[in-house]
Amino acid sequence: MARCFVTRRLPGGALERLTAAHEVEVWPGASPPPHEVLVERASRSEGLLCLLSDRIDAAFLDACPSLRAVANYAVGTDNVDLAAATARGVPVGNTPDVLTDATADMAFTLLLAAARRLLEGVDAARRGEWMDWSPTTLLGQDTVGATLGIVGPGRIGRALARRAEGFGMRVIESGRTSGVPLDELLSQSDFVSIHTPLTPATRGLIGERELRLMKRSAVLVNTARGPIVDTDALVRALREGWIAAAGLDVTDPEPLPHDHPLLSLPNAVVAPHIGSATHRTREAMADIAVDNLLAALAGERMPHCANPEVYERD
């Protein structure tokens, strides 16, 4: 029986399986444990189940030498220093596949909401400013016949492409080794959706130069990670009309301070990182995270390991 620390309560019954096999402490708060508390609890543990908001870096791993496994409750692992974990022989699990459709749904929801100025319309109606029907009120962008540019055509990008094709959109993509060059995608697309992981190479990938390459009528969607887009440049782009609108499920920073301009710009539709937030998806993510931890603590290979090279070490 190993000691495990879990940094948040999870939906569904997955944690019961972990508790049946190991001694488990679950952080009871609605907010993440402060970093020093995380270090203190994890330093007494062999297994850690953490969220994307928990920073697992080399200093953390050095402070927690008894850790034998980290199961991240996310497909993205940019909160974990994978190289440092590999160097210390710690496998890191993630939760791919099960959130693909929910996240693609969110990307398409944001695309449509931003294209059709849904927030502006709903806000006006709620404020009691429902105007008489007019031929020119809140005109937005069509999807049929429009070009969608997918930056990072992985699992979620391809799932979004299937949805877009069903709406009669033309899809182009730009990946590390496939598709058109990014500049070409940006200048040709009516909608640009980001689906690349956050890495040193993609941090700030969409900055002022890239936003200025986009059409003035274009909509930018980001459901991947906030720091892939330069936030200050995006605010200027939305204010000054370099692009028409943005639909964001992720931002930099997260959470956004309540007085951040992105939360008051009429052409920014911002959701609080809920791309995978459906009952079924979040329960499936919990199942995978627990499966990863149980396997590693039993000395087996994690079913979904983000640093498989850890198994090639001596």
Ligand code: DGY
């Ligand atoms: C992930 O898994 O990386 C998402 O951002 C949250 O589900």
